[in-house]
Amino acid sequence: MRLRDLAGIDSDSDVTCVSIDHRRVAPGCLFGAFEGARFNGEDFIPEAIERGAVAVVARPGVEVPGAALIADERPRRRFAELAARVMAPFPGTAVAVTGTNGKTSTVEMTRQLWRMAGHRSASIGTLGVTTSDDQVSTGLTSPDIVTFLSNMAGLKKLGISHVAYEASSHGLDQYRSEGVPVAAAAFTNFSRDHLDYHQTMDSYFAAKMRLVDEVVAADGTAVVWTDDPRSGEVIEHVRRRGLKLLTVGRAGETIRLVSQTPSPLGQVLVLSHEGGKEQKLALPLIGAYQAANVLVAAGLVLATGGTWATTFTGMGRLAPVRGRLERAVITPAGAPVYVDYAHTPDAIEAAIAALRPHVEGKLIIVFGAGGDRDQGKRPDMGRVASRLGDVVIVTDDNPRSEDPALIRAEIMAAAEGAIEVADRRAAIGRAIEVARKGDIILLAGKGHETGQIVGDRVLPFDDAEVAREMAA
Ligand SMILES: CC(=O)N[C@H]1[C@@H](OP(=O)(O)OP(=O)(O)OC[C@H]2O[C@@H](n3ccc(=O)[nH]c3=O)[C@H](O)[C@@H]2O)O[C@H](CO)[C@@H](O)[C@@H]1O[C@H](C)C(=O)N[C@@H](C)C(=O)N[C@H](CCC(=O)O)C(=O)O
Ligand SMILES: Nc1ncnc2c1ncn2[C@@H]1O[C@H](COP(=O)(O)OP(=O)(O)OP(=O)(O)O)[C@@H](O)[C@H]1O
Ligand SMILES: N[C@H](CCC[C@H](N)C(=O)O)C(=O)O
Numbered sequence: 001m002r003l004r005d006l007a008g009i010d011s012d013s014d015v016t017c018v019s020i021d022h023r024r025v026a027p028g029c030l031f032g033a034f035e036g037a038r039f040n041g042e043d044f045i046p047e048a049i050e051r052g053a054v055a056v057v058a059r060p061g062v063e064v065p066g067a068a069l070i071a072d073e074r075p076r077r078r079f080a081e082l083a084a085r086v087m088a089p090f091p092g093t094a095v096a097v098t099g100t101n102g103k104t105s106t107v108e109m110t111r112q113l114w115r116m117a118g119h120r121s122a123s124i125g126t127l128g129v130t131t132s133d134d135q136v137s138t139g140l141t142s143p144d145i146v147t148f149l150s151n152m153a154g155l156k157k158l159g160i161s162h163v164a165y166e167a168s169s170h171g172l173d174q175y176r177s178e179g180v181p182v183a184a185a186a187f188t189n190f191s192r193d194h195l196d197y198h199q200t201m202d203s204y205f206a207a208k209m210r211l212v213d214e215v216v217a218a219d220g221t222a223v224v225w226t227d228d229p230r231s232g233e234v235i236e237h238v239r240r241r242g243l244k245l246l247t248v249g250r251a252g253e254t255i256r257l258v259s260q261t262p263s264p265l266g267q268v269l270v271l272s273h274e275g276g277k278e279q280k281l282a283l284p285l286i287g288a289y290q291a292a293n294v295l296v297a298a299g300l301v302l303a304t305g306g307t308w309a310t311t312f313t314g315m316g317r318l319a320p321v322r323g324r325l326e327r328a329v330i331t332p333a334g335a336p337v338y339v340d341y342a343h344t345p346d347a348i349e350a351a352i353a354a355l356r357p358h359v360e361g362k363l364i365i366v367f368g369a370g371g372d373r374d375q376g377k378r379p380d381m382g383r384v385a386s387r388l389g390d391v392v393i394v395t396d397d398n399p400r401s402e403d404p405a406l407i408r409a410e411i412m413a414a415a416e417g418a419i420e421v422a423d424r425r426a427a428i429g430r431a432i433e434v435a436r437k438g439d440i441i442l443l444a445g446k447g448h449e450t451g452q453i454v455g456d457r458v459l460p461f462d463d464a465e466v467a468r469e470m471a472a
């Protein structure tokens with residue numbers, strides 16, 4: 001694309017590629033120079049130009065000798081818009097999901113519901129890029145903007161028409177996943193996480209609201225879970241922006257959750273669509289939190305042209321999401337072991353609540369907290385686990401650069417009666433050893449993860465696999 005057509009700059013240069021990392025600039029690239037947490041991308045502008053960058057998106061006043069400056073007070077945002085025009089076309093229908101918990105589950109369920117309705121669909125998020133045939137990891141929930149746009153363009157080339165993606169608060173704050181027209185945005189819930197990055201709950205919430213305020217298309221739709229204390233505030237943002245609104249939940253108007261009753265292998269939901277007659281749905285997934293995510297996913301499908309009848313049938317056929325209340329094994333004593341990605345206080349509460357109706361004896365929970373991440377959530381996690389669990393085993397979960405003993409101590413200080421077992425494999429072994437028939441073991445925090453991050457090394461570790469080994 002001509003630079004003139006792209007940015008109204010008087011130049012015949014062609015923009016043939018985009019980059020935010022000077023080491024990946026090729027001749028003809030548009031370079032995005034941003035201030036980051038570790039580096040200032042503006043420092044690499046001369047090298048980027050030397051490598052052939054024809055234009056640079058940066059803050060006003062930045063020197064760009066030998067290339068065109070596209071100046072913007074919010075260079076990341078401008079770069080996303082321009083890069084998207086260079087990298088288009090994208091799948092025709094994209095939707096995005098934000099919220100503290102439930103994003104991965106919701107995008108994955110949306111992908112499945114679309115597929116069952118006959119669309120070629122994909123999801124992008126913590127699990128990577130997922131299609132019916134393939135799953136490729138990106139390492140982050142919201143990858144960088146160039147990876148995001150190239151994934152979207154690649155999916156279009158594969159013939160994918162519908163994509164649901166996770167919009168993490170970091171990603172929204174850093175304009176990492178936008179530029180693609182977003183037909184619908186969803187909100188799942190809001191609770192404590194990531195205060196290491198956002199500092200306050202209000203600025204964390206504000207980062208999430210960028211999805212509604214700026215990212216979703218002006219003529220788009222918002223799908224809002226109604227049963228969260230912040231749902232009303234989200235709806236205010238939706239109204240201010242003039243979006244169409246679909247609400248789902250106990251107070252939902254589009255899909256009302258009339259009742260939710262656990263069953264041995266899942267749960268029975270009574271639903272009412274747009275005030276119509278009540279319908280019973282046998283959902284093959286356990287846990288109220290999974291029901292919530294299913295309804296948000298259904299809302300996204302309805303928002304993008306799905307019919308209620310097809311969506312309703314699809315919900316009854318959903319397959320479980322990897323690492324979300326995944327039943328890994330049954331111990332020799334007869335206790336099922338579930339693996340779940342709960343790594344916030346609210347998620348631990350939701351995961352325990354999901355399993356509690358199925359527990360006849362004790363609920364045994366094994367968990368830790370990640371290093372180099374929100375420190376303040378650690379005591380809250382300990383408190384909620386010891387309040388709601390019967391046996392609590394505190395262990396390691398990705399200590400990263402921190403001293404694992406100190407992380408455990410911060411959890412233990414608030415986890416009355418908890419046992420500390422540093423090594424995660426040993427902790428899982430201990431849980432399996434003490435579990436009796438009628439008990440349930442919950443391994444929380446790592447879900448689908450396949451590594452334990454210690455320092456800068458990633459040691460192979462998969463909760464489900466380790467549980468199977470220890471139970472053998
Ligand atoms: C704090 C944070 O979020 N950092 C992310 C951010 O980095 P940054 O923009 O601050 O980058 P930086 O390294 O300081 O560099 C600044 C700029 O200089 C450029 N540069 C840098 C070096 C160089 O030699 N040349 C060069 O051009 C960089 O490409 C960058 O554009 O943007 C990068 C991608 O564009 C991310 O890889 C990086 O994630 C780091 C590694 C990270 O660990 N992030 C985690 C906390 C994260 O984002 N997690 C959320 C979790 C959300 C959830 O729970 O759902 C996620 O979305 O995954
Ligand atoms: N709707 C929900 N309400 C409360 N807790 C939930 C909900 N959905 C998921 N959880 C909890 O959060 C965990 C992570 O779920 P999921 O991976 O879908 O969330 P996420 O928002 O993608 O997380 P991340 O921010 O790490 O990407 C689950 O394993 C469960 O314990
Ligand atoms: N087991 C993990 C979960 C991390 C979830 C991730 N989305 C984040 O907080 O960055 C950890 O704490 O390392």
Ligand SMILES: [Mg+2]
Nearest residue numbers: 103104126141
């Ligand atoms: Mg996720």
